[in-house]
Amino acid sequence: MSNISDTVTQRVMPAPTARVKVSDGDELDVWVFGEGTPVVFVHGGMMRDFLVPLADELAKRGDYQAIHFGRRGHGGRGLPAEATDIPGQAADVVAILDALGIENAHVAGHSFGAYIALELAGRAPDRLLSALLLELVLGAHLKTEESQQGLKGFTEVVAPAMAEKYASGDRSGAVAMFYEVTSSVEGARTVVESALPKGAGELAAADLATFLQIDGPAMDAWVTMAEPATIREITTPITWIGGADSPPHFTESRDILQEWLPMTTSVDIAAAGHYFPLLKPAETAAAVGEWCEARSRRC
Structure with missing residues (x-):
């Protein structure tokens, strides 16, 4: 599935463009690539730099300012000083926009x-031009046995097996x-580690505790608490981008979201699964x- 060469030169992450304080003990590293319409990239579990290749590619297209950051507890910083839920992490994105002077x-x-991203679409619609959902799972709402x-x-x-390995x-x-x-x-x-910036594997191992204990x-x-009625009230433009070969719990989640928000569009990336943004x-x-x-x- 991958066309990654063994001789590929891995990107070395530069010093952060900015550091944004979001609590008394938590500071987020932020990188800004390119100029133009701002697009903030929010990574998933453990791999802080998972979206860097995508951010690089978007910046190369011109007309876009790609903003990448490490969420709380990522980048080898240890567990967050102040544990936060998804609404709290949505507030962190707003704090980054404020710090960069982006409306x-x-x-x-x-x-x-x-x-x-979806939480932001509901809580801070005035700060979003749109939300791009690169595959999430609506676990409590899945209906098919598969x-x-x-x-x-x-x-x-x-x-549980990961937690056991971590504990050992x-x-x-x-x-x-x-x-x-x-x-x-x-x-x-x-x-995966060939496609990621240099040292990302070591960072993932360092950030594993955040994945297990916080995320x-x-x-x-x-x-569990997501209410269809609340999500149906979202007016922010939303698109779903997914891998054409992703497992069924992702494609069913997309279908459920489109049922709740019929204006949600979707795009499939051919010959790719859940790691499509990286690969x-x-x-x-x-x-x-x-x-x-x-x-x-x-507009």
Whole structure:
């Protein structure tokens, strides 16, 4: 599935463009690439730099300012000083916009980050030009047996096994397990870490505790409490971008969201699964750019 070469030169992340304080003990590292219409990228679990290749590709297209940041508890900073739920992390995005002097922006979130983007669409519509959801799971609302079993396989088998490896000190093994299960890519560790900026694998291992202790519970709480009636009130323009080969719990989640919000559009990235933003960054950037350009023409 990957066309990553063994000789690829990995990106080395520069010093952050800015650091934004969001609590007495939490500071977020923020990078800004390019100039133009701002697009904030919100990463998912563990891999802070997962969306950097996509942000790079969008910035190369011109006319876009790609903003990438590390969520609380990521980038080797240890557990958040002040644990926060998804609404709290949505507020962190607003804090970044304020710090950069940006009135409103497109916000694109992948996986866990997509919950944050959707939360922002409901809580801070005046700060969003649109929300781009790069696959989330509406676990409590899934109806088909295939989707339910697929999700249970992760929550009831994989997550506990990861926690056990972490507790035993095998953080690297836990990260490798995460890659294998969530990417559905053969030889996932080599493929994924070759596509990520240099050192991202070590960062993922360092940030595993945040995934297990903060993000997992926050995600479960958000999905359990998500009310269709509340989501139906969202007026922010929304698009869903997904992998054509992603597991059924993602495609069913997309269908549920479109039932709740019929104006939600969707795009599939061909020959890709859940890791499409990392492994198909040029194609994903094209879809992001086309959506943002269409929104600009309507303003």
